[in-house]
Amino acid sequence: MIAIVACAIAAFAAQTPQMPATLGIGRPAMPAEISAWDIDVRPDGVGLPPGRGAVTEGETIYAARCASCHGKTGKEGPNDRLVGREPGDAFPFGRDPQRPKTIGSYWPYATTVFDYIRRAMPPNAPGSLQSGEIYGLVAYLLFLNDLIPADAVMDATSLPKVVMPARDRFVPDPRGGPKSVNPRSRP
Amino acid sequence: MQSPAPAPAASDPSKAPGRPARTLGQRAAFEKPQRITRGATGSQTPHQDLYGTITPADLHFERHHAGVPEIDPRSYSLLIHGMVERPMMFTLADLKRFPSVSRVCFLECSGNFNRAAPPETTPQQLAGMTSQSEWTGVMLSTLFREVGARPQATWFLAEGHDAALLARSIPVEKAFDDAMIAYAQNGEAIRPEQGYPARLLLPGWEGNSNVKWIRRIELSDRPFMTREETSKYTDPLANDTARIFSFVMDARSLITYPAYPVTLTRGWVEINGIAWSGYGKIQRVDVSTDAGRSWASAKLQEPVLPKAHTRFRHLWKWDGGEAIVLSRAVDETGYVQPPRAELLKTRGPGAANYHLNPVTGWLVRSDGAVVYNQEAWG
Numbered sequence: 152m153i154a155i156v157a158c159a160i161a162a163f164a165a166q167t168p169q170m171p172a173t174l175g176i177g178r179p180a181m182p183a184e185i186s187a188w189d190i191d192v193r194p195d196g197v198g199l200p201p202g203r204g205a206v207t208e209g210e211t212i213y214a215a216r217c218a219s220c221h222g223k224t225g226k227e228g229p230n231d232r233l234v235g236r237e238p239g240d241a242f243p244f245g246r247d248p249q250r251p252k253t254i255g256s257y258w259p260y261a262t263t264v265f266d267y268i269r270r271a272m273p274p275n276a277p278g279s280l281q282s283g284e285i286y287g288l289v290a291y292l293l294f295l296n297d298l299i300p301a302d303a304v305m306d307a308t309s310l311p312k313v314v315m316p317a318r319d320r321f322v323p324d325p326r327g328g329p330k331s332v333n334p335r336s337r338p
Numbered sequence: 339m340q341s342p343a344p345a346p347a348a349s350d351p352s353k354a355p356g357r358p359a360r361t362l363g364q365r366a367a368f369e370k371p372q373r374i375t376r377g378a379t380g381s382q383t384p385h386q387d388l389y390g391t392i393t394p395a396d397l398h399f400e401r402h403h404a405g406v407p408e409i410d411p412r413s414y415s416l417l418i419h420g421m422v423e424r425p426m427m428f429t430l431a432d433l434k435r436f437p438s439v440s441r442v443c444f445l446e447c448s449g450n451f452n453r454a455a456p457p458e459t460t461p462q463q464l465a466g467m468t469s470q471s472e473w474t475g476v477m478l479s480t481l482f483r484e485v486g487a488r489p490q491a492t493w494f495l496a497e498g499h500d501a502a503l504l505a506r507s508i509p510v511e512k513a514f515d516d517a518m519i520a521y522a523q524n525g526e527a528i529r530p531e532q533g534y535p536a537r538l539l540l541p542g543w544e545g546n547s548n549v550k551w552i553r554r555i556e557l558s559d560r561p562f563m564t565r566e567e568t569s570k571y572t573d574p575l576a577n578d579t580a581r582i583f584s585f586v587m588d589a590r591s592l593i594t595y596p597a598y599p600v601t602l603t604r605g606w607v608e609i610n611g612i613a614w615s616g617y618g619k620i621q622r623v624d625v626s627t628d629a630g631r632s633w634a635s636a637k638l639q640e641p642v643l644p645k646a647h648t649r650f651r652h653l654w655k656w657d658g659g660e661a662i663v664l665s666r667a668v669d670e671t672g673y674v675q676p677p678r679a680e681l682l683k684t685r686g687p688g689a690a691n692y693h694l695n696p697v698t699g700w701l702v703r704s705d706g707a708v709v710y711n712q713e714a715w716g
Contacts, residue, residue: 170437173484177432180417180425188417188554191495191505194563244574245686258569267565270503271404277501321572324584 192266196311199265203306204287206294212284213291216273225253225295234295240316255296259321261313264289286310371397374462379403380447381531382466385594391612391639391647392442393469395524400531401447401467403566404501407551411535416519420494420557423486430535433521436476436484441518441541443645444470444614446587448544448571451694457701457709461594461611464698464710468614470647471532473539475520478513482557487513491557495564496538499553506547507561507583508540516541519552542616542645543585544693546571573693576686589615589675590695591623591650591667602706604658609636610651615669619643622668623650629662630677630697636665644670656702662711664699678713687715 192198213225221227225234235253237243244250244257254264268285271277280288290305298313299305365371371388373381380401383393400406411430419425447467455464487510494513497505508517518539521528528534533550540548546566561567561583573581591613596602613623619642624633636650650665667675678696685694701711 173486174436174480176435177426177428177484180419180427184427185417185419185425188497189419189556190503191497191556191562191564193558193560195560242574242578242580243688244580244690245576245578245688248688250688252569254569258565260563260568263563263565263568266505266562270505270565271501274404274501277404277503320579321568321582322575322579324581324586326584326586326588 190266190269192262192269194260194262194311196262196307199262199307199310200282201307202282202286203304204283204285204290205304206287206290206299206301208283209287209289209291209294212280212288216280217288220273225292233292236297236316242317242320253296254292255298255316257317259315259318261289261293261298261310261315264292265310373397373399374466378405380467382462383469385461385466385592385612386597386600388594391470391649392524393471395471395526395529395532398469398471398523398529398532399445399447399467401545402500402531402550403504403546406530407500408530409499409535409551414535414553416536416553416555418481418485418555418557420555421488421491421559422482422557423488424484426485428481430521433476433519433536436480438474439477439518440472440474440522441516442470442472442643443539443541444468444587444647445545445548446614446616448546448584448587448692449690451691451696453691453694453715455710455712457598457712459598459710459712461592461597465590465592467545468647470614471523472525473518473520474522474525475518475536475539478517478519478538481519481555482510482513487557490559493558493561495554495556495558495562496547496549496552497554497556498533498549498551500551504546504549504566505562505564506549506567507558507564508538508547508585509583510557512540512543512585540585542587542618544571544587547585571692573685573690574688575684576688584693585616587614587616588693588695589613589617589620589667589669589673591665591675592698593625593663593665593700596663596702596708597700598709600708602656602702602708604656604706607654607656608651609654609663609665610649611665612647613650613665613667614645614647615667615671615673616645617673618645618670620648620650620667621670621672623648624666624668625650625652625654626664626666626699627654627661630664633666658704658706660704661702662699663702664697664711666697678715682715 220230232251236255286305293299375381383399414430416428450467520539521536537550593611613620623636636652639649699711
């Protein structure tokens with residue numbers, strides 16, 4: 152009898168509840184809540200909103216909202232230089248730290264320009280530009296980088312089709328990964 | 339580790355009662371460790387003033403892309419959606435109801451190196467963009483099970499609620515490895531600069547991917563290619579390509595004493611510092627006091643934790659001659675912290691200021707003055 156009780160106590164003491172599949176904490180997200188926050192844009196165009204903007208429209212907005220930080224033609228600063236191509240669309244950045252990483256020389260995807268402006272620009276009023284204004288700005292910046300013609304219009308169909316000079320310059324990190332931790336000889 | 343100046347010969351604390359208890363402690367009046375700010379967007383940890391491995395939260399480095407937001411925890415929510423069975427919203431109270439975990443790990447900005455550092459460089463100025471805390475929160479895998487992450491989801495977007503809505507794409511594999519949503523740091527709520535009220539924590543991975551003030555996670559079958567992960571935090575190489583998604587912070591070590599602006603006196607010196615690796619535990623730290631001609635194994639302070647600052651110490655008798663003291667970390671994968679020349683060969687002289695972890699050290703002049711052992715980058 153004593154042994155049985157002791158066993159029962161030991162079994163009780165060793166019990167650890169199994170983690171259930173779900174814990175029932177949190178609540179379902181409403182579609183309107185999701186769409187209010189879901190602003191990302193992927194290189195395949197998923198996430199681009201309706202609307203359109205022409206190069207000439209973007210020029211006006213750029214002068215009013217962007218030129219004071221990025222320069223009259225996107226090259227003058229004082230903040231990030233946005234405009235310029237490398238001769239022959241070369242990619243010398245690992246050899247020459249002075250080369251400016253512009254949209255035309257370094258950015259691999261045109262959609263990222265839309266995504267970033269929508270997130271963060273201009274810094275004194277992020278989130279204040281309408282979709283059409285952002286399309287116009289993106290069109291103007293791509294035009295300044297000689298990537299689209301002066302009469303181009305950017306929208307959810309045309310923007311993902313713009314191929315950037317640096318698109319194929321990016322390579323996976325060979326140093327290892329979360330599950331492939333190996334001794335490495337190269338830095 | 340500078341000693342406080344001797345007090346003027348005055349009060350004997352045993353001759354008068356001390357001050358009464360108070361509701362919030364503060365540092366001794368003699369101790370004034372400070373971060374150094376780097377413009378408006380960052381500040382550095384004063385490694386030369388710290389001991390052990392935990393960084394006091396108010397000295398943890400900062401790096402942000404549009405300032406530190408002020409977020410009311412009562413209105414905070416985390417949205418998880420995309421390739422999931424059940425898109426869900428979690429309040430801060432919800433996050434705290436989940437089973438919690440604590441772990442100690444370092445955080446490091448991928449740009450934690452100054453190629454142009456002059457001799458008058460302190461450990462804080464050389465590598466002040468790494469700090470260490472004990473973090474508490476919920477495993478991201480727990481939340482991914484709660485929402486029913488679909489097996490096709492291979493990446494997720496992590497997005498902050500700052501004025502840049504900073505966003506990074508992260509492999510789902512990391513979520514099921516050791517990623518957390520952390521809401522506490524060193525035993526209390528996370529500081530605003532570190533992501534209050536909740537942040538993504540990716541142990542061992544570059545600081546900016548540990549998205550602070552996190553408000554949204556979207557699961558996907560491909561990366562989103564945000565501005566930060568394409569045009570900014572990529573690493574150009576000498577062969578006209580650039581590494582993308584170079585998340586892991588490699589093994590590195592930093593001697594925090596002796597270092598500029600210390601002046602040594604002849605005799606026994608305990609060289610000490612911190613070593614860390616985003617790949618796991620520090621296995622060994624080698625110290626050289628003859629500019630790398632010979633190396634000795636330093637003592638490691640136990641416990642040695644994975645992906646964590648590890649304190650090392652090495653006793654050395656300085657005889658008054660000019661000396662260069664160096665440290666070299668080796669992690670449990672066998673990786674050896676590379677000399678500058680080896681790093682340069684792969685990265686090229688134009689390498690971005692990211693993921694630079696060369697062996698560094700300090701020059702002890704014969705008069706005892708210690709300065710950064712400056713080496714031209716390329």
